[in-house]
Amino acid sequence: MRNARNEGSEVWPRMTRRAALLGTAQLGLMGVLGWRMKQLQVDQADEFALLAEENRVNMRLIPPGRGLIFDRNGVALATNEPVYRIVIVREAAGEPREALARLAAVMPLDAGTIEATLAEMERVASFVPVTVRDRVSWDDVARVTANAPALPGVTAEVGLSRSYPRGPDTAHVVGYVGPVSDYDLGLMEDPDPLFQIPKFQFGKTGVEAKLEDLLRGKAGTQRIEVNSVGRVMRELSRDEGTPGADVQLSLDAELQSYVEARLAGESAACVVMDCESGDLLAVGNAPTFDPNLFVRGISVPDWTALNENIYRPLAAKAVQGAYPPGSTFKIVTALAALEAGVISPEDTVWCGGYTEVSGIRFHCWKRGGHGNVDFNDSLKYSCDCYYYEVGQRVGIEAIAAMARRMGVGVRPDVPMSAVAEGIAPDADWKRAHHDEAWRVGDTVNASIGQGYVLATPLQLAVMTARVATGREVAPRLVRAIDGVEQPSGAGGPLGLNENLLRRVRASMFDVVNHARGTAHKARIAAAGFEMAGKTGTSQVRRITAEERARGVTSNADLPWNRRDHALWVDFAPYDNPRFAVSVVVEHGSGGSTTAAPIGRDVTLQALYGGFPPLDAYPSDKREEAGQMQARVRALLQGRPAPTLGRA
Template sequence: MKRSPKDTEASVRKITRRSLVLAGAQTAVLAALGLRMRQMQVEQADEFRLLAEENRINMRLIAPARGLIFDRNGAPVAENTQNYRIVIVREDAGDVDEVIARLRQLIIIDPEELERALREMKRRSPFVPITLTDQRSWEDIATVAVNAPALPGITPDVGLTRSYPLAEDFSHIVGYVGPVSDYDLSRIEDNDPLLQIPKFQIGKTGVENKFERDLRGKAGNKRIEVNAAGRVMRELGRDAGTPGANLQLTVDAGLQNFVEARLTLEESAAAVVMDPRNGDLLAVGSAPTFDPNAFVRGISVADYAGLTDNLYRPLANKAVQGAYPPGSTFKMVVAMAALDYGLITPNDTAYCPGFTTLGDRRFHCWKRGGHGYVDLEKSLQQSCDVYYYDLAQKVGVDKIAETARRFGLGERFDIPMSAVTSGTMPDKAWKSERYGTEWLVGDSLNASIGQGFVLASPLQMAVMTARLASGNSIVPRLVKSVDGIEAEIEGATPMGFNENHLRLVRKGMYSVTNTRRGTGFNVRIDDDRMRLAGKSGTSQVRNITAAERARGVTQNADLPWERRDHALFVAYAPYENPTHAAAVVVEHGSAGSSVAGPVARDILLYAMHGKLPPLESYPASQRGKVGQMLNSMNLRQTTGAAARDRA
């Protein structure tokens, strides 16, 4: 399009004129915006700042009720109780020291608690309410309320706090909650505003920790109108939030209580009871234990030191965290490996003179005199070491390890407890990677009797026993349902072993506890409906040195506690139709069959009866002593029975 120079000139002039008019209008708008800013931010700044401090409409978070935890029969394991506390808002208080001094004339406040609150207050904004002291009595709250005019900025308040009615019984399973700390905040990537609430309780260990997200729920909020003095005038709206999901555990509170009480009779012990049909963990005990409620309240430095300095490690959950040499309880796995690879038949025998010679080294059987000719059943019944030294050389460690893994050894089970160990199931590759040295035949010999590098937790031993008893590759399950939705049962399918082989090994375990020559004959059950099949194990913590032998130390009783042998026992019952499998470890208990065995039997009997077993289940000769022991136990009376009534 052609345009004459004259037109172009006209166009340019017009655009220039009009654009200057428009620029004038724009300048006016800009000036208006600038003036408005000045008006709001400079002239009215104080007014708006006041409004901002005492925002007319305030939003307050409402902490949702934490999800409850129940045992398998519906007995409460973790619940929320009302917690009366006293809260201070710094900017409302004015002279904080003066106000607190007045408060301390009215009620007694622990100085340590007060100091923590004051430190907290310094770090927070002046309008954040800080809890000065909590877990107060109703009288204290009433006293503060009556004297409110003299205590500006201080309000009595009621909130929910976690409590564990079964105290010590579930401390290792459920864990405990505690106020969220700066360390927690730095560790978890979570911008849930709830975590910003001072002293908000989050799960620190165990199920409370692993199911934190489900249990916590979603924050609600309320919009409240406040006047210029910050006093709440009315509530304008409320969103209640979503309470946390309730959990139901597979654990039976009554059995758990019995297990903890029975283990407490030993110095330091752990036990796991599970249902071999579906993997439900019915009890997971570790003794000594501690009161989780102390942690919720805020444990004192002295009490905490008492727990950490204790030789028997009450804070550790030995049932899943402890890794022990399984000792002779491992022999079933070695036997299964040999049978499965077709390297022996049940009637093959080995001759046991009391030792095996390998090069210039002697590997002793526990029975110095030897067992003579030993077949598979007898090898388990009398726990002959030489028979397994022989198998180790035939089968080799890699096949043993392969089979052991099918029984769950060396596997870290995914259950919601803290620091679940995977134990150690060594093979040739493992040793060369770990130590850079070659696997020796001697290592195989040690491994075949569950010594040397082999380590397993009581949980893993219980799974191994349950898999032997059922033939299925069941997986342990601790949480039965979340928010009413049943968790799935895994692995109720056959492991793929020849049923005849499994039967042979089970028969060997039966002989251990039901034949006169069996190493565990003392822990037999005298009730045909509940016959127990088991295997004892005694694993060395350290060899007795030559120097000690020279001094005459040959027995465990002569050694200091922490160097005595561990006592182990795995068992299941009833033999014909197993419903319960258990593993017991008594740390440094010296002898598997005489120390750990009775514990396993007591627990299994209680589990099968669902209550304290009648003395008739015990062999006649032991009833007197057992009766005394059972009577001396400090059991919680109500929970088990009450829960069952409710269910």
């Protein structure tokens, strides 16, 4: 009996502990249930009441604010402006055609808009809002809002649309945005969900396209309640997402506008490059176009006018246009020959007006010839026969290698559309592209920048900056992203003999400043601002022996598209190079008469940071310069005032 009582006394404490633990667990469970019931019945009572009345919670993507684009001084080049739009959600609107008919009774909707909206509604998910009309007036917004009970699934929204304050001046560089099309989506491997939003804007050309991922940002989300007829009751939560990065370009908006105005009336391109950093201060193209037309939906007449214009206003000629560089390429041939030691600066070559190679005559531009010509004279007078001879001595391989070293035949790394590589041809290139062997006549043509050689205005500016500095200067268009400075394009030494480079620069100086130089009429008279340069004229047609015998037809007597291209390159000031400039005027006839004066004017504008005084021009050119300045000022008066931004 004593043992039984002892065993019972030992079991009792254990049972008491178990009961306590079980009781605690039960109380805890009841507490959790009570807390959850309070949440459901009190805290979220309104939400579930709405759901009980057949309300639904929808998730919508919120487009992020697109990053802004500025020039080097903070002038806005691409901004976002608020616009009103009318959108419709198919699953809330009921039968789409009937819904649009009801909307058409409230605000103007033409048949084309209705059909386009119906097609878009079929293309996207039923819960995705489809834009019916963009950029509507406040009166339209008010009418739609007032009639909201009769327009289920239709709402007025405030959105952001791209705007380009500088309009045509920066169209080819900045580019433009437009709605995402099925074709665009087909080119993407993993499209951003934002692209499913009808009429979502993304970069189509230029910086807008090349930096799309940076500028677009990350989508936000909106959680909303809608009732049984699709009317938005309230916003439950909102995540704005991440706005796109702001981009600061190297462009100087004022210089860019000047270049565009100076090129007006030509089919041309002009590049201004900072010799120290490689910054592209101006990338001009003429004629140009208004990128805002594409953002707002370009009309058929406007598109036809742009697309059928023989002067190609949509082409970014400064980077897309690959032209025979003509005599500007003699700089490359000279450097290749001098560096290889096949000729010294003092050696002379006889120019009798032509050089015969394999029974074919290659003519100098000066019919009677230049006589004995040394290196300095060859550039100063732009003697073709000199380069025919030294080109054969050094060979195409050395010329092509020097061309690439100077930036010709190498695609520049700039975020613009369809940037051309150009051509620095050699034997392997011809075999690969034409399945033919290289001939000595090809070398003769290439030595003066004709034949297969092609260069863009941007490449010619790079070539000139490298000659001026002796460094591997590379073009830089993006200066900063969200305030973070991007790598400079200053580059390291080219490794060329500096004494030879000095001789090339001195000869380029004489091209402009010697009384018999080919560009003497386009010189700068301001002391300390003198420039060094090189003219170029490249043929676009073959001149037959018969035509030479009777006299070469003047460019003025030829159709526009059969005339020679006019080219020019320069750097200034000569003693301390700050800017390199290149100009190409399509079918402009003569480099010295057409392209060089433009290059001189643009160079002066860059040096002075505005319109230069007339005494910066030679005395016999001041009246002409004054007229030019008046003409350009008149064109610039129509430009918008600068808008400063956050950059």
